[in-house]
Structures are given as C-alpha cells and as structure tokens.
Amino acid sequence: MTLDTAWHHHQQEAEQAAAQLRTTTTIRERCGQLLERARRGESTWFELDEAKLDDAAHQVAEVTRRRFPKLHSVPFHSRWRHFEAGGVDRRKQLDELLHAKTHVQRAHALIDLAVVSVLLDAGAGPDWAYTEPATEETFTRSEGLAVASFHAFTSGLFSSDKEHPLQVDAHGLRGLSTDHLAPAFQVREDNPLVALENRAILLRRLGEVMLEQPETFGPEVCRPAGIFDMILGIGGPDIPRTADVAAHDILSHLLMGLAPIWPASNSIRGVPLGDCWRHSAVRGPGLTDGWVPFHKLTQWMTYSLLEPFMWAGCTVHGLDQLTALPEYRNGGLLLDTGVLKLRDAGVAANVWQPGDEVVVEWRALTLSLLDELAPRVRSRLHLDERQMPLASVLEGGTWAAGRELAYQLRNGLPPLQVASDGTVF
Secondary structure (H helix, E strand, O other), X not given: OOHHHHHHHHHHHHXXXXXXXXXXXXXXXXXXXXXXXXXXXXXXXXXXXXXXXXXXXXXXXXXXXXXXXXXXXXXXXXXHHHOOHHHOOHHHHHHHHXXXXXXXXXXXXXXXXXXXXXXXXOOOOOOOEEXXXXXXXXXXXXXXXXXXXXXXXXXXXXXXXXXXXXXXXXXXXXXXXXXXXXXXXXXXXXXXXXXXXXXXHHHHHHHHHHHHOHHHHOOOOOOOOHHHHHHHOOOOOOOOOOOEEEXXXXXXXXXXHHHHHXXXXXXXXXXXXXXXXXXXXXXXXXXXXOEEEOOHHHHHHHHHHHHHHHHOXXXXXXXXXXXXXXXXXXXXXXXXXXXXXXXXXXXXXXXXXXXXXXXXXXXHHXXXXXXXXXHHHHHHHOOOOOOOOXXXXXXXXXXXXXXXXXXXXXXXXXXXXXXXXXXXX
C-alpha cells in the first residue's frame, strides 16, 4: 500500500465513522448506553430515580393542558413558535411581504429565515434583551433572538442583493461581521449578548460552505433553501404534488451540508463532527469509540423546517426518528423533578464546558429519558404518537415545563451552568 493509498484509506475510515455518528439511530444507542449505566448505579455524576418519571410526566401534561387546551392541535417544537412571541403572527407578516412570490419562492424564504435564525439561537445569556420597535415589547432569550433575527432577515441583513432582501445568500453571509449583527440585536455594553463574535463566525462559515457546495445550496445563488430543491428534486417554479420526504432525510442533508461550519475541535482525522463529544464509558466500533453524538442545533433546525416543507404542500413522515433535544430546559426538567440527582450537589456551583463529561452525560440521559417520558405524557393526555409526535411533546411540553421550573426555583437559570460557545446551547 502506497502512502497516498494509505492516506485515502485512513480518510475513508474517518468519513465512514463521521457518517455513522450522524444518524439518530447511533445517537439513541450511545445515549442509551449511558442510561443503562446510570440504571446500574454506575454513573459518576448522577443518581437516577425512574419512579419520578411519573411526577415529571404529570408536570408536563399539566403545562401542556394549560398552554394548549385543544390537545389535538399541539404544534411542533420549532423556531416558528418563537416567531409568535407576544402573540404576534410574524409568519403572516412575512407572507404579506411575499405575496407576489411563487409557492417555491415562499418556501425558500421561510427556510432561509428558519436556518439563519436557528444558527443564531444558542443561549443568549441572562443579561440580554431585544425590544421590538413596532410593538415596543421586550423579549429575552430564545424569543428575543427569534424576533431580532426575524427583523434582521426582513431588513435584508443576510442578503447581498438589495433587489431581493428576503433571502439568505452566501455572499451576504460572507461579509457579515459583529458590527452588522450588534445593532440588529441591540447589543450594547449594558445589553451584552453571549458569544456574539462566534455567532458571526458561524454565519460567515455558512456562507463559505454554501459556495463550496453549489450542488446542495444552488448553482447560481447559494442559499440554505437550496436543500429544499435538492431533497424534492425541484428544477422549476412548481412543487411536485406527490412531494414526500422523511424527516431524517432533512436532518441528514443538513448534517452533511453544514458539517464544515462547526468548530473543528470535535473531529476524527480532520473530519468535523459538530455536536459530538467524548465520554469514557461509551463504546462503539472503530473510530466511533468513545463518541456521543447529539446534533442538537441541527435537529432543532430540522424541527424548524418541518412546517415550511408542509406549508409548501409536502408530506413529511417519520417525525419520531428525530430525537428529543438535549439542552438545558429539557435537562433541567429532569433534575428539577428529581428524575436525575447530582451525586455531588457542589457540581451545580461550577460553570462547565460542553465537552466536560458531566455535561455530556447530562445531555445523553436527557435525550434517552425523554423517549421514556413521552409515552407517559401521551397517556395522561389520552393521545397517541400520531396525534402527539415527540415534536409536540417537546412543545407542549417538556421545554416549557423545564423553563417554568427554572423560573420558580432559580429566576430562570438552569440547574447546571454550561458556558455557551454560540454553537451548542
């Protein structure tokens, strides 16, 4: 074997390992390993009390009933809920701006908005807020980031073409700096947004990556919405009447297309893995050994694209192939209801990094336990998986209940402090 052949073989192995770590089957299997370990009482960090799952399910069901009295129409957990902050129908506002566009062009705009808004959605921190000029309402955290990104999008901030402001394109993103983002998000010395520079870097990376993949993001104007055309095989102004797509296909295309934008610290032989972290107790074949994938932000993006695909007339199936989102509201729910308990209460006093083992394990246990919590919630609401997919359990739901408990107990702060790098939480 020549050196060149050996190098290609090594890289092929790395690519295959990365591909395996991009499936939700692997995500669930790796997280499941840590749940089984916790069940055996072998977790270094957490004690597990599964009897408390019923208490958590009761809490989630009550919050769901209160938020959505019409239980058969609980919407998906997605960015579009945040665009409704303050009871304002901002999608309707966008539809009015797009009234002269074709169905495909409208879908493109909605997908562009969702993608860029999700990439800007990592934790804002407790000291930032956004005041919407039109309503004079002030929003914080995820809702604030959503409303701010909505207005940044409609103002044309992410477009390089003044004639077509309602788009996100590669050239518009490549030139984006914190000097552009800061005023759009009302960032000042007395209104700091966590990891502002990292958010700008992430968007600039997206611009570069889209230009490198015209087959995915479009041959002429490279846009996130190019994924819509590629998945559906659209070559003209019309959407096929029989358009049908699996939710996991959307996720797979996003994971492949966006892989190079993530910080390169998590990689196998230079192949970026994204939201994928090491844990000493997790086993797997070959180069995947020790890795626990989550892909939270990309799955959040996928959840946020389900509706634009459906609004365009597509059938989307296999929603529950996607996993629960392992972030601090869902994870906080499990700690605050006693399903999980820190072995050392002092751990809560520290600020942890996303790669720290306690954080990796917290997220893994959260993801696995929410799969077990979901049927308990449905049972209390007398609904089945078809009526209430996991996406609706999250919205009803686990995220809202986790946030409510956090505000009751700690003025909104999560039970474990994780430093945001602008790409994970």
